[in-house]
Amino acid sequence: MKQPDVWAQFARTIMTTGKRPHFAPSEEIVVIMRERLAAFVAERGSGCLAVILGATPELADIALAAGCRVVRIDSNPAMFEAAAGRQAVADRTRETILIGDWLRMEEIRDGEAGIVFGDSSLNNVRHGDMSQQLAELARITRPGSMLALRQIMLPEQPQPDYDFAAALAAFRAGRITADDFHRRLRFYAFNAGAYDPVLRILDASRVFAEIRRKHEEGSLTEDEFAFLMTRRSEIRHTVYGMAEQQRLFKSLGTCETIPAGLADSARDLFKIFVIRVGQERP
Numbered sequence: 001m002k003q004p005d006v007w008a009q010f011a012r013t014i015m016t017t018g019k020r021p022h023f024a025p026s027e028e029i030v031v032i033m034r035e036r037l038a039a040f041v042a043e044r045g046s047g048c049l050a051v052i053l054g055a056t057p058e059l060a061d062i063a064l065a066a067g068c069r070v071v072r073i074d075s076n077p078a079m080f081e082a083a084a085g086r087q088a089v090a091d092r093t094r095e096t097i098l099i100g101d102w103l104r105m106e107e108i109r110d111g112e113a114g115i116v117f118g119d120s121s122l123n124n125v126r127h128g129d130m131s132q133q134l135a136e137l138a139r140i141t142r143p144g145s146m147l148a149l150r151q152i153m154l155p156e157q158p159q160p161d162y163d164f165a166a167a168l169a170a171f172r173a174g175r176i177t178a179d180d181f182h183r184r185l186r187f188y189a190f191n192a193g194a195y196d197p198v199l200r201i202l203d204a205s206r207v208f209a210e211i212r213r214k215h216e217e218g219s220l221t222e223d224e225f226a227f228l229m230t231r232r233s234e235i236r237h238t239v240y241g242m243a244e245q246q247r248l249f250k251s252l253g254t255c256e257t258i259p260a261g262l263a264d265s266a267r268d269l270f271k272i273f274v275i276r277v278g279q280e281r282p
């Protein structure tokens with residue numbers, strides 16, 4: 001779901017506060033993506049086209065630094081403006097910015113992309129559009145291309161540590177960071193009411209309604225509530241369990257799964273999928 005209003009609001013907040021957004025990829029994710037790209041370039045040579053699904057400057061910088069040409073695609077121009085302050089590579093002559101839709105990347109020729117990077121990008125594509133999205137990714141890539149996509153995931157097993165009371169206790173005891181506390185609530189604790197298993201939608205509006213309710217019943221302090229509300233949104237993410245996510249990605253090629261954020265105690269909620277496009281085209 002492109003949800004232009006939601007992302008425009010985020011862009012305004014980023015530009016007003018000058019703060020790095022909480023949804024930007026962490027250094028740990030960037031390191032994994034950089035290592036994978038370095039191995040790819042060592043095997044295949046530099047100079048290929050890297051397509052970045054989103055404005056995400058950290059991923060564009062990795063590809064530019066490795067000698068790739070880069071196309072960054074996002075449907076929301078404000079996100080590029082908001083991302084400019086996070087760009088570290090000064091020479092951007094090999095980069096093209098496209099305001100467009102990942103479902104129809106007409107500017108990219110068949111088989112042109114050696115690399116595709118995305119940070120929770122495909123969580124923004126409707127389940128009903130996912131087969132079209134995967135077909136478009138298959139079109140722009142070629143045998144041997146690599147896609148590295150971080151995805152928000154439903155944990156494979158129940159995670160009692162991520163339930164509201166357990167997460168709150170861990171946060172108050174200083175055992176988890178504020179980021180982790182937010183992630184456990186945002187992507188797990190309220191899934192019983194906030195996740196629609198038919199549409200595969202995790203609805204942030206419902207999550208934040210639950211957080212508000214917890215505050216009203218006295219379970220969250222003013223500070224805890226205020227912190228969580230700085231991350232309030234109405235994003236409707238498409239989120240899959242592991243088996244379904246792997247099945248979808250395996251339609252593109254061989255698929256390796258890396259637990260994303262090994263140092264992160266909410267790591268079961270995110271995975272990086274590294275897909276190598278395998279099949280020769282007819």
Ligand SMILES: C[S@@+](CC[C@H](N)C(=O)[O-])C[C@H]1O[C@@H](n2cnc3c(N)ncnc32)[C@H](O)[C@@H]1O
Binds near residue numbers: 025073075101
């Ligand atoms: C890439 S995702 C997640 C943010 C990412 N972690 C980051 O730091 O940039 C969010 C972006 O996806 C964009 N978006 C969602 N659906 C899209 C689509 N179908 N085509 C192009 N952009 C899309 C939104 O405009 C938003 O800027």
